[in-house]
Amino acid sequence: MxxxxxxxxxxxxxxxxxxxxxxxxxxxxxxxxxxxxxxxxxxxxxxxxxxxxxxxxxxxxxxxxxxxxxxxxxxxxxxxxxxxxxxxxxxxxxxxxxxxxxxxxxxxxxxxxxxxxxxxxxxxxxxxxxxxxxxxxxxxxxxxxxxxxxxxxxxxxxxxxxxxxxxxxxxxxxxxxxxxxxxxxxxxxxxxxxxxxxxxxxxxxxxxxxxxxxxxxxxxxxxxxxxxxxxxxxxxxxxxxxxxxxxxxxxxxxxxxxxQRLPVAAVAGARICIEGGTESIGQRYTLEEARFALRELGMEVMCPETEQEADGWNADATLVIDDGLSQHALIRIRKAQAQGRPIVVLHERLSTTVSLTKDIEVTDDFASAIYLAAWAAGESVAANRS
Missing domain, CATH: 3.40.1190.20 (Ribokinase)
Incomplete structure (x- = not known):
């Protein structure tokens, strides 16, 4: 070649x-x-x-x-x-x-x-x-x-x-x-x-x-x-x-x-809810960067912490940025988990934690979290169609 x-x-x-x-x-x-x-x-x-x-x-x-x-x-x-x-x-x-x-x-x-x-x-x-x-x-x-x-x-x-x-x-x-x-x-x-x-x-x-x-x-x-x-x-x-x-x-x-590689079913237009802290510049920057990256992949994105119209918006997956989450965010995350929604957690620091113990994917890498969330949303869409 x-x-x-x-x-x-x-x-x-x-x-x-x-x-x-x-x-x-x-x-x-x-x-x-x-x-x-x-x-x-x-x-x-x-x-x-x-x-x-x-x-x-x-x-x-x-x-x-x-x-x-x-x-x-x-x-x-x-x-x-x-x-x-x-x-x-x-x-x-x-x-x-x-x-x-x-x-x-x-x-x-x-x-x-x-x-x-x-x-x-x-x-x-x-x-x-x-x-x-x-x-x-x-x-x-x-x-x-x-x-x-x-x-x-x-x-x-x-x-x-x-x-x-x-x-x-x-x-x-x-x-x-x-x-x-x-x-x-x-x-x-x-x-x-x-x-x-x-x-x-x-x-x-x-x-x-x-x-x-x-x-x-x-x-x-x-x-x-x-x-x-x-x-x-x-x-x-x-x-x-x-x-x-x-x-x-x-x-x-x-x-x-x-x-041995396994295919994933990402779908353009799949809906992803982002939960993350907004009190510091660093927290808000990560949230906005995640929102931008997911939209670049063709996903629809909603962040309840920053958008008034979040009520009634049905997501296919949730991406959790585990840093400074509010009590309201934790309640929404646990509700999503109880409903069986796929959850991906970006967990970069040992000093932060989300008390979810099962049925979640956890990564310490930003780019991995973005793709895992997109794939999870796509697989959720595919499962609901079948």
């Missing part, structure tokens, strides 16, 4: 993360065992030597074009928007990378571009900011698959309806496949022949979201572009691999481990 992708330093405050990865390095690490002899084409500075040595030790061939300094993505938590240093507008444009091969995975870059000539190519633009069409820089492929998230698809087409947008993109680009990643709700696979299929997300006990899109595209590219597996089957293996990576942050995607 030939990979064209970025090599960037990634920082995260909570949980702590400091690693030089980026789309290219992470994809190359993911394909090292699946596609021995993989080759990465990227830009790098002298500060990136350790990451290159790690790739070489895994048997990956690395071809670099010099870059004057590192590029850093800094996150507060894995679901937050990153701060980029140097600023995007200050990053110069370097010479275009070029590769000709049978199977190629191409990502978008901040500091340059990549021109591809391939039998089969997978293109992940990696940005919603005016994503460029695959062929805009002269890239060609006998067969093309596009991998985008929902926002990237809407920005690329100007069409809000995802089904219409995917069909439009197939018609405009001549792609054989468009894969639309939907976060907690899995992914949809659109094929030029007219087939549409859904691939679920798979459960993981921890959710570390930085780079999961890189993993998805890399594994999909190996199975679809290189091994010529049907697109839906390749996307399913990619989704299973994302689940395993979220839980372990390692690059071991053996068939047995993938076969």
């Amino acid at each position: 030939h990979i064209m992708g970025g090599l960037y330093r990634e920082l995260c405050d909570i949980p702590s993360w400091d690693c030089t990865m980026g789309s290219g390095v992470r994809a190359a690490m993911a394909t090292a065992d699946l596609s021995p002899g993989s080759e990465l084409h990227t830009y790098a500075s002298s500060a990136d030597d350790a990451a290159i040595r790690a790739l070489l030790s895994r048997g990956v061939t690395v071809k670099t074009t010099a870059r004057p300094s590192s590029i850093v993505f800094a996150y507060f938590h894995p679901l937050s928007s990153p701060h980029v240093e140097p600023p995007r507008e200050a990053i110069g444009h370097l010479p275009t990378l070029r590769v000709t091969a049978e199977a190629v995975l191409r990502f978008g870059f901040l500091e340059g571009d990549a021109t591809v000539t391939a039998d089969r190519a997978v293109y992940d633009p990696q940005t919603w900011r005016n994503p460029k069409p695959f062929s805009a820089n002269g890239s060609t492929a006998s067969e093309l698959a596009l991998v985008l998230n929902e926002l990237e698809l809407r920005e690329a087409t100007g069409i809000d309806n995802l089904d219409q947008a995917a069909r439009h993109l197939i018609n405009e680009t001549g792609a054989q496949v468009v894969v639309v990643k939907k976060g907690a709700c899995g992914a949809s696979v659109y094929e030029a022949a007219g087939n549409v299929s859904h691939v679920p997300a798979y459960r993981s006990s921890k959710i570390f979201k930085i780079g999961t899109g890189d993993i998805f595209s890399a594994v999909f590219a190996v199975y679809w572009a290189e091994r010529k597996m049907p697109a839906t089957q390749a996307a399913d293996l990619a989704s299973r691999s994302v689940s395993l990576y979220c839980e372990t942050r390692t690059f071991k995607f053996d068939p047995l481990s993938l076969s």
